[in-house]
Amino acid sequence: MPTKILEELKGLYVQVIHPPDKEGVALVEHLRRIGCNCEATWPLPTAINPSAAVVLISIERENRDRILRLFRSAQPTDPALLAVVTFEDPSTLQLVLECGALAVIERPIRPFGLLTNLTLARSLWLERRNTGKRIRKLERKLAGNNRTLKAKSILMETQGLSEQDAYESIRKQAMAKRISMDELAAAIINAHELLTFKDLRD
Structure with missing residues (x-):
């Protein structure tokens, strides 16, 4: 299963919701090196691209309400969500939990941590989807x-x-x-x- 997930990362459609700063550019470059097909989005959109299999979003406390509007009513078929954070203070972690992120990527962006968390989030998402199918x-x-x-x-x-x-x-x-x-x-x-x-x- 892990090997299959790693193989599926190549060509995976990923939406990156992050300011186009140094960290945002590095994030997109790392994902493309992994083999993902990336769409960089900023400012925060009103909806997630339906083609996205994975979404990485910059967690900023000032954008709390807009982030929650995007993800609070998540459906089982929605993409796997990864949160990109700078601080690990209680309010940031609370927002990460409320929006339903399956993994967290810390700034500064590092290739090893990115690949690990991307694989983890995708694995958890597939498991949750399969569990949902069995329950239904x-x-x-x-x-x-x-x-x-x-x-x-x-x-x-x-x-x-x-x-x-x-x-x-x-x-x-x-x-x-x-x-x-x-x-x-x-x-x-x-x-x-x-x-x-x-x-x-x-």
């Missing part, structure tokens, strides 16, 4: 199981079936209609709710 898959499965349980209960109540017979009925109907059991369960629930609503109105 489990949530969908749980929701589907709950729908099937509810549909079984409806069939048991309305048709006098046993739990096993209700399950087999859902399974066989789903196969016959060539749809998933979850889809059929949802249809049973919707039909039951419509009929119940109609009965209440009548």
